Amino acid sequence: MLTRFKRWQTNQPIKRKLIWVVMFVVTTTIISTFSFMFWIKTVQQRQDFVQTNMAWAKLVADFTVLPLVFEDVAAIEGHFGQLSKDSRLAYLKLTSPKKVFFKYDPQNIEAGLPDLTENQQWLLGDDYFHFQIAIHQDNQLVGTLRAALHLDELKQQQLRELQFMLLILLLAMLGSYGMARGLRRFIMSPISRLEQHTRRNAAKTHSTDLLLDAPKTNDEISRLYDSFNLLMRRIEQRESEILQFNSELESKVAQRTKELHAKSNELDNYFNSSLDLFCITDFHGYFLKVNPRWHDTLGYSDHELQRQPFFAFVHPDDQQRTQQAMAELRERLYLSNFVNRYRHHNDSYLWIEWSCIVKDQLIYAAARDISERKHAEEGLRLSNLVFQNSSEGMVVVNADNAILSVNPAFSMITGYSQDEVIGRDPKLLGSGSQETEFYRNMWQELNSTGHWQGEINNRHKNGQIYVEHLTINNVYDDLGKVIRRVGLFSDITEKKKSEKQIWYQANYDSLTELPNRRLFADRLQQEIRKAKREKYLMALLFLDLDRFKEVNDSYGHKIGDALLIEAAHRISQCVRESDTVSRLGGDEFTVILSEIIDISDVDRIAKAIIDALCQPYFFNTDHIFISASIGIALYPSDTTQEDDLVRFADQAMYAAKNKGRNGFCFFMPSMQEASQNRMLMLTHLHLAIQRQEFVVFYQPIIDLQSGAIYKAEALIRWQHPSQGLVSPADFIPIAEEHGLIHEIGQWVFHQVVDQFKDWQAQYQTHLQISVNVSPLQFQGLDNFVEEWLLYLQTAGIAPDNIIIEITEGVLLEANTKAMEKLFAFADNDMQIAIDDFGTGYSSLSYLTKFDIHFLKIDKSFVNNLTPESNDLTLIKAIIILAHQLGLKVIAEGVETELQRDLLQQMGCDFAQGYLYSKPLSAAEFTHFL
Template sequence: MFVVLATITSTLLFLYWKKNIQQREDFIHANLALAKLVSEFTVFPLVFDDKSGVEEQLSPLFKDSRVVYLRLDKGSDVVSKYDPYALDANLPAGLENREWVWGARHFYFKVPIMQNDRQLGILKGAFRLDELKKQQWQELRFMLLVLGIALMCSYSLALSLRRFIMAPITRLEQHTRLSADKAHSGDLLLPAPQTNDEISRLYEAFNLLMQRVQQREAEILRFNNELEIKIGQRTEELRAKSEELDNYFNYALDLFLIADFSGIIRKINPQWQTVLGYATAEMEGRPFMQFVHPDDWPKTRESMRILSEHHPMTDFVNRYRHLDGAYRWIEWSCIPKDGLIYAAARDITERKQAEEHLRLASSVYQNSSEAMLVADPEHNILSVNPAFSTITGYGQDEVVGKHPRLLDSGKHDAEFYQNVWLQLGRTGYWQGEIQIRHKNGETYVQWLTLNNVYDDDGRVIRRVALFYDITEKKKTEEQIWFQANYDPLTNLPNRRLFADRLQHEIRKAKREKQYLVLFFLDLDRFKEVNDTFGHRMGDALLVDAAKRIRGCIRETDTVARLGGDEFTVIVSELADVGDVDRIAQAVVDVLSQPYFFDNRHVYVSASIGIAVYPSDAEDAEDLVRYADQAMYAAKNKGRNGFCYFTPSMQEASQKRMLILTDLHSAIPRGELEVYYQPILNLQTGAIYKAEALIRWRHPQRGLINPAEFIPIAEEHGLIRDIGEWVFCQVASQLKTLQAEQQTRFQISVNVSPLQFQGLDNCLAHWPVYLEKHGVSQDNVIIEITEGLLLEANDKVAEQLLHFARNNMQIAIDDFGTGYSSLSYLKKFDIDYLKVDKSFIFHLAADSDDLALTKAIVIMAHQLGLKVIAEGVETELQRQLLLEMGCDYVQGYLIAKPMPADQFAAFLQAAR
């Protein structure tokens, strides 16, 4: 009885203790799970320091009546705190090193908030234990009640058992133990008491049970044998199936992965290494989020949440990082089972790239500025893009299902289209210009590209046309070509097109063994027209001259303008050159006719040089050069005519080129010299003037006449350097003469008109140079030509006045041969007139030259000018000049030009 009571009591107390322990564990696990769940959803707000997001995640705990304390720390900062009962200051000391602590009235916990194995913060909190204690007290009262009832029932039962049950049961127990120790036999049966109560029926049931046991043992033995056979067979089947599944798992082309709900990869198949490059050991045991693209973390976490709710997922896509740093697109199908996630996946990177290419192609198709058309193999239009409608005027609904011939402009014949389709069928490609008809009927030039699209069997499944409008481009190209090859003023071929045509005509003449004649034409005194009447009239004259030249030749001949007033004419297909004189004379005559502009007549003439292929030259460059030389020969003959090229012209040209080449180095090599020719005062017979004259002593050719090299120096821009050198030599010689002669001596320096040109005004420093070197400025006389006065502009006038203001006198050289106006003599403050030697050479009593020279002297004196007569070689000339009142004479009668040292000796002897 005591044992029964002790057993019942112990059992109930144990159940109560175990119930309390279980309730506490459930309380701990439930609340810790709640805190951890909140901490997981607090990760992202905590990462981005989003306090409002943190408050939103913790709000479920704030509203829970069981929560009495809550605090979220990030490092040393308190992100959020809930402490209505001021528990923060009295937290248990053991909480710092433990996950939870059981207090007298509260349950305290501490949960770390982690991301990628990195601790972001700590969530601390406390829950009330009132409800738990109340529940435990109710359980205790219920246990005590059950214990009392059990004690009473036990006492009554003990009495009954002892009397009616225990003895038979003891016997039955002893028999059963004996039976258990024996082999199976009929001894298992036990005679039943002769009573009609539960004990007898228990004996009967026991005997029946023993009979059934004997039968069941036999059946079990038989079934056990059969089961062992089936288990063996099933085990072999499972082994084969397991091997088959392992092979499928390891060798399947798809990707397989097993992970737990915390995101740790448990197992993967080898195909992952092919896709991502990582070995199996490098991925298993690691969180799969380490491989996910950061942009895909939110949706991947959402998919984990869905799986954690035991819902399968299909067609989920995210990106996984490859070993090389790139990302691959992975498509998933996942099933949650038994706490694990079973996932099958495949690499769809190529499909994604193809989709992106399709989107890009579609975007290009829709937004391209070029028209696109897609047709079937029978040329029925399937689709067009918006640019097609913009270019052709036809909407998509107007052309779909129709043949592209609706765009036919009628500008191309059947052979053109036949060649297009023939090439398209042979190569699958055609490209070229085509004219199409707009919906409004207008025709436009398009650049068309046709392509066939083939299937895997090589059959045409689509035809694609791409075209864009090049009408304006064609016009622009034609305009650019015209501007590049034609003179914009006269619309004649320019130098570039002329060279091309000349080459072509020479090849043609050579092939057909014919003559070709080249005219090189230059308008005489055209510059005077520009300077006198302005460039507008000059341009009009050039246009008219071009028309006149064009009217003198055949349509097959070429007239070109090389620039300025230079023209060329190519006369081709000549069997002989007999008509060349007639053509050249006709051009000369027509160009010499007056030009009428702005109610005034303008006269110019032309000089023509003629070179013939192949007699003069077989090369285009030589032919042009020879015609140019012949043109200059025509000018030298008096202009307004034509001249054929002769070998002597080439010799003269080569001689000029040699002179030019050597002239470049004449000054550095010291080959130039200054000669001085004395000027005699007729009234006093004294010599205190001289003219400085340049001489070139060539090391091979000896003394070269200035008439040979000065024009070349002027033509090629060397005259400025030579003139500057002469001036410096004169200044140095003047300083020496003044010291030796102890007299005021003047030297005339010839200045070319080209020295007045240019932007640097190189003559302006001459007065300063003289003053700097101790030479009086009035010791230098500047000699200029009449032509300079005729062409004088503001710059020339300013320079002449600059000389006058600095006491440098001005002399007009070769007076009487030009066209200068007498008003210019006063305007530019001229001091001397030098009568040209052509008047002096035939000077005699009662001659016209005497009258002209006398008139010049009288006019000069009336204007306050002095007169110097050049070229005096006889005593008669000197006497006549003296009688007419001429002031100075210069010539061989007085002395020839001489070097500086001889000139100094001459002056010394004259004294």
């Protein structure tokens, strides 16, 4: 429809168009003016409406503060009930953070009302004015007022304003139509005659009857007619002149066109066939024309190049420089030797060098691809950077071996500056330590392969010899002739020293400087191969220092280390230089005796080592005595395998320790069998702990004066699935050796406490149960004392119902942690008994230092007790000593009435043994009670 109206309007004569233009201008002006006034009025009305109602809402909110604070629902409902009668009100709601106090929504519009944000108080919609007001009291939010008002009144007011504007518009359109009709009559009709006459004359081939009668008026229209007639007369004159000039011009144009066409063909041929890049662009950056070389260089078609500005092809890092070059080109109108990078079709970048001129606001540019040159320059620059900054020395010589160039690292390593070596032979660095054969082989390999690499000793300018790792490469010309040699070297003197030191540290003990375990294994392997090849006897001695831990604990690790150094020296003095003495770790040493002719030589060396180590060690004012236990395994009589040889010697060493230490023992097959049995028992022992195969037996302890049972000793037994009951003497040492005694000790204590709890509940007994504690439990890091005391407290058993039995070794070897645990038992009323008293290194000072309650006389003294035996005197002395110190005495192993009577006569307090009862199970002991 709009298109048809435009076509109709275009075809109308100008007199009608003028009517439409006048009417349109007048009408548009009036409509715009009144529309703006109506808009201003509407905005003002809306603002007045919002301000009035928001003021009213805030006044309502102020009246609501106190009822909200005191939650006066009646006052709120009365107040808002009056407000709801207002016809403008469509929705009203008053809430507090806790509840809704009032809600008025007769038309159920709440769901359709929009939500207001936290910073938005009101919103003017199509049908409602919606607002919310936060009500505060002392800066605290006490409630929220939300409401919606009808917009009918505001809409009616705006409708009246619109009707008034439309009436004024109608009157304006009628006036504009009258004005347009007057213009048509007095102006447009004469102009129309002039237009029709001009059109008729323009349609004629020759100019005839060009003049037009003018209106008989003296106004602008009449003068326009006179000017028109004058123009027509001059047109007739010029027409003849133009025809003649046109003929001459056509002849000249034809000639010039022919010449330009020839020149254009010449330029196009050069433009299209040039090896350089030519293009024409505008200042907007678009290609207008490019020669085919662009396609060959960048890989884009004409369409791809002209579709986007050339900045799209420039490397991102070159964008700013290119923009600056464009600005310079605008000012100077030429630019030369500018370089940037352009993206190839395969996303790589090429270096392009430009020269440009500006003519007629177009840029005529010639460019060329200089990527190969840039890469070559970059390669040379990098090579020079590497040459100058390399930490390795570099030297370049010619075919005659004269130095051409050296880098700074060369001077730093050799001490010679560049000026001192240019033109000289590199042999000036020679140390003279290499044989002539070395250099002959080096040149032979270099000439045959073009490459040589190796280590060489050279001399610094200051005369110091250093070791360098040198690489030499030949450089050839196109005919294969050597023109240069390049040497690359680094000083590896410190590296060689470090490697030697690392090797020494990896293979030698840092304390004694003897071969360590790693080098020992290598030496042992070599000696076995040698012995096998030459068929001779070889012996391995495995040596362990006796009671070395006591030295460390008593004198400290510093004295212990000094003792190890001295012991290593003494062992080394007892063997030949061809033998190997090693320290495996701790206080363990090995000696490899090679090429043994007679087995008696092994005995002699072992005795010499034992005697040397038994001699006193002097440290400051202290004299320290230790001994050693040595195990010996022989190759090939005992084994031909190195691992077995070490293992057999170790087993023999343990056999020597079990014999009383300070001696040596040769390996025997029975030791291997015993070791296998121990490992098998260890495996079964682990399973026994998991399967709870242990049981606790109880042996009564009798009061010798009254015959009553006051005590019992808890004794663990192993209920082996196939072997039956296993004595603790068979498995406790293995458990102690492999760290299982802690777990077993915990289990025994818990079993005793749980059983005693049952007995106490049934019989209300005041019985005391003795629990044996291994010395290793006192030496361990676990704090079992607190756990035991807590377990007793949880079970409701008094600590003095449990007696802790320890051996004398615990007191003699007590360190700080062991002493803390003993004192912790005493401080919590748990009594302590010394088991097997008299069989060890008894010390009366320890009996007074620690809070001891009982001494248990070992059964070895009781077994042979008769009125005439020396044991009678010894036991009597122990009883008198204990009583003088306030201790009670328990005799173990009482089996006869004579033993009992003699103990009673000497005043012994308690006794236990088979005379009274063997160890009983818990059920049997319950019956015994």
